[in-house]
Amino acid sequence: MERLRPVWAEVDLGALKRNYARIQSYTKAELMPIVKADAYGHGAIPVVRALKALGAKRFGVALLEEALEIKREFPELELMVIGASPEEHSDTIVRENIIPGIFSFSQAQALAKSAGEQGKTARVHVKIDTGMGRIGYRPEEWEQILEIAKLPHLMVEGIYTHFATADHADLTFARKQLERFQEVIRKLERRGLKIPYKHAANSAAILHFPEAHFNLVRPGIILYGLPPSRHVGQDAGLEPVMSWKAKVTHVKTIGAGETVSYGRTFRAAYETRVATIPVGYADGLRRALSNCGEVLVRGQRSTIIGRVCMDQTMLEVTKIPGVQVGDVVTLLGQDGEERIDPTEMADWLSTINYEIVCDISKRVPREYVE
Structure with a gap:
């Protein structure tokens, strides 16, 4: 398409692919690329297409709208909404085979009801709040997960948490979060609930917290070639995309x-x-x-x-x-x-590189190169 205004952003899909391969070298776990916020401003559809060609089958987003956009283009992919999904959209979630993160019994009930009406089984991942303080069951509420697992037409496919300080040099608090998460898993397993997917590692934890990898990890900012913080990822061999x-x-x-x-x-x-x-x-x-x-x-x-x-x-x-x-x-x-690079610009503004790339607006056309 002809450029109408001499302003543009170039997205190097070759660099993206090389970053994906480097990330895979850090872990034996399956990668679930995080492509929320239009792939951190890089363009979700082209990014997903490029990573799908490398074998990625499961992607994470923050919003149901983001999942539906990708599903329209790639109906065969596994899409997980790692943020909150409104109960009133349970019919859509089940119909489109989207995997929601859940953190309340009423969410689970709504999904089970929709799945029953559609003759399907809804897959869910249960969010545990081990110290981030956003959404999720508190560790002491673990028995409620057993009640969710008893609902008909529902499968607890995954359990996950999110680290507040995995991008810090000091991992003391992250290790406390990990122990809380592992303790919830142990209690559930002692009561007979085996959950196939367990995930906690964001970009920073992938790079320097290997004990948190489990069997699924969630690379985000490092996919796009940017370090998670000044303490982590500076020497990871990543290429800004x-x-x-x-x-x-x-x-x-x-x-x-x-x-x-x-x-x-x-x-x-x-x-x-x-x-x-x-x-x-x-x-x-x-x-x-x-x-x-x-x-x-x-x-x-x-x-x-x-x-x-x-x-x-x-x-x-x-x-x-x-x-x-x-x-x-x-x-x-x-x-x-x-x-x-975005990290230097972020330093000028006393913010983080995530914000720099996400803030480049839609009126700046993205041009894709290899």
């Missing part, structure tokens, strides 16, 4: 004392060359990068000057010779010897 680019639309020279953008927060101290790119905070280039963020132009770093606008941003290019309309500007990615 997404780069983000725009083309210069205007270049001008302003005199000393002149100002740039809303609020006149940038004032030139000397005669300054200014390049404008047609990308702004509506695209996900955060306004907090005003007067401090950097981009790459002709292989050199250039500073954002003035406030980032909704649709346009200005750059200081005085010391970069020959900048002209049509030059490619790299907001994320490699240009010559220089690179800006």
